[in-house]
Amino acid sequence: MADAASDIQSLSFEAALAELERIVEQLERGEVELEKSISLYERGAALKAHCEARLKDAQLKVDKLVVGGDGSVSAEPADID
Numbered sequence: 001m002a003d004a005a006s007d008i009q010s011l012s013f014e015a016a017l018a019e020l021e022r023i024v025e026q027l028e029r030g031e032v033e034l035e036k037s038i039s040l041y042e043r044g045a046a047l048k049a050h051c052e053a054r055l056k057d058a059q060l061k062v063d064k065l066v067v068g069g070d071g072s073v074s075a076e077p078a079d080i081d
Helices: 002-009 013-029 034-061
Strands: 063-067 073-077
Touching (some): 013 034
């Protein structure tokens, strides 16, 4: 499973999300054997966690501009919740 985890870590957000969407479609169709479904579900959970971590990293990089009372402009961490 370590290889799968490192494989996921190397994926971009977009690639991980696309794979996660394919997994969800396969599982929703219900045409996959039980063992394969479990494996797909586990990979999907890891992909979901990876996407969430990538989004959190991106959120931390986003700043919002704030105009002070004196007209000065400064940047501070965005409050995106």
